[in-house]
Amino acid sequence: MTLLLELSGIAKSYGGAAALADLSLAVGAGEYISILGPSGSGKSTMLRVIAGFETPDAGDVRLDGRSILAMPAHERGIGFVFQGFALFPHMSVADNVGFGLRNRSRSPVTDEAEIRRRVAEALELLGLTGLGARAVSQVSGGQKQRVALARTLVADPKIVLLDEPLGALDANLRERMMIELKRIQSQLGGTFLHVTGNEQEALAMGGRVAVLDQGRIAQISPPQTLYNQPGSVRVARFLNCYNIFQGIVGDGAFRFTDAALPLPGAAATGAAAYCIRADKVTVAEGEAPAGPGETGIAGRFIAGEYSGARVTYLFDVAGSRPVEVEYHLSHRRPRSFEAGRRYALRWPAADALVFPG
Numbered sequence: 001m002t003l004l005l006e007l008s009g010i011a012k013s014y015g016g017a018a019a020l021a022d023l024s025l026a027v028g029a030g031e032y033i034s035i036l037g038p039s040g041s042g043k044s045t046m047l048r049v050i051a052g053f054e055t056p057d058a059g060d061v062r063l064d065g066r067s068i069l070a071m072p073a074h075e076r077g078i079g080f081v082f083q084g085f086a087l088f089p090h091m092s093v094a095d096n097v098g099f100g101l102r103n104r105s106r107s108p109v110t111d112e113a114e115i116r117r118r119v120a121e122a123l124e125l126l127g128l129t130g131l132g133a134r135a136v137s138q139v140s141g142g143q144k145q146r147v148a149l150a151r152t153l154v155a156d157p158k159i160v161l162l163d164e165p166l167g168a169l170d171a172n173l174r175e176r177m178m179i180e181l182k183r184i185q186s187q188l189g190g191t192f193l194h195v196t197g198n199e200q201e202a203l204a205m206g207g208r209v210a211v212l213d214q215g216r217i218a219q220i221s222p223p224q225t226l227y228n229q230p231g232s233v234r235v236a237r238f239l240n241c242y243n244i245f246q247g248i249v250g251d252g253a254f255r256f257t258d259a260a261l262p263l264p265g266a267a268a269t270g271a272a273a274y275c276i277r278a279d280k281v282t283v284a285e286g287e288a289p290a291g292p293g294e295t296g297i298a299g300r301f302i303a304g305e306y307s308g309a310r311v312t313y314l315f316d317v318a319g320s321r322p323v324e325v326e327y328h329l330s331h332r333r334p335r336s337f338e339a340g341r342r343y344a345l346r347w348p349a350a351d352a353l354v355f356p357g
Helices: 043-051 093-103 112-125 141-153 171-188 199-205 223-228 233-239
Strands: 003-014 017-028 032-036 058-063 078-081 159-163 192-196 208-213 216-221 242-250 253-256 259-262 270-277 282-285 294-306 310-316 323-328 342-348 353-356
Touching: 003 043, 017 043, 017 058, 017 216, 032 043, 032 199, 043 078, 043 159, 043 192, 078 141, 093 112, 093 141, 112 141, 112 171, 141 171, 171 192, 171 199, 192 199, 199 223, 208 223, 208 233, 216 223, 216 233, 223 233, 233 242, 233 270, 233 353, 253 270, 259 294
Parallel strands: 032 192, 032 208, 078 159, 159 192
Antiparallel strands: 003 017, 003 058, 208 216, 242 253, 242 270, 253 259, 270 353, 282 342, 294 310, 294 342, 310 323
């Protein structure tokens, strides 16, 4: 894969507070990379540095092998899709899409027939054919998102930066736009960097997912690898699908409160975090023995949360936050549990992850 964009040692602070700290990232041509991180992790700042809206305090940004730090934003050939769409409310859909072609500082398109042709192609690609004459105020939120993307893509950018592009959409539109964004990127063969704070969105969209933590890339992996093998307890926490117990490794086991859980592999002694994914946990009667290769703890049932294709059950465990048990309804029938009753929570011992500290 040809290297297209490279960030090396990027640092950026505001008022003495670091937004980015020694951030490095390499992006290949044609990749779709999701950038996942909590609020304040530096996601939007990173995109703004790439686009040229912010100047880093240290480090370099290279596009096609050459530094672009001294290049103005409008000359970088980089498209930016804002969370709030940033459309011109007094213009039609077509005029919004064609605005950049007419008004860019370098090689503006003056042939109106060429502008109409390219705008029509962009509208067709985004499923907006027939809406070009409408005012922006006359189209839906999902259509506004498509207009913003069409305005970016019509200029044929080398790379497209998407800053929380689905954050303003309702859940149904968000799912549809996730599918559309992947289709468009695949059809164009373009390079997309997609920033989000939603772990499900990041895993669904990216061919690779980069987890941004305190201004640095904590891990970058294919989504399946990230989901199954987070590299640290902080990454596991960001994925929002792991139960995490704090305790101590000693005498060949992980210990917290009265529990002693076998280790899935070698682990240094001392303070540690034990992680098990919610969909790996099953529930048995309180006195049921663990099966071969299983381990677990006891918990009292609190409540269940139904969310369509799955149910999440919550159990109170001494010395821990409530433990989540995720049941996918396509795989098994939902269980009925008695509030306050004690049950045995079980999982394969080999599926746990143990991290120091």
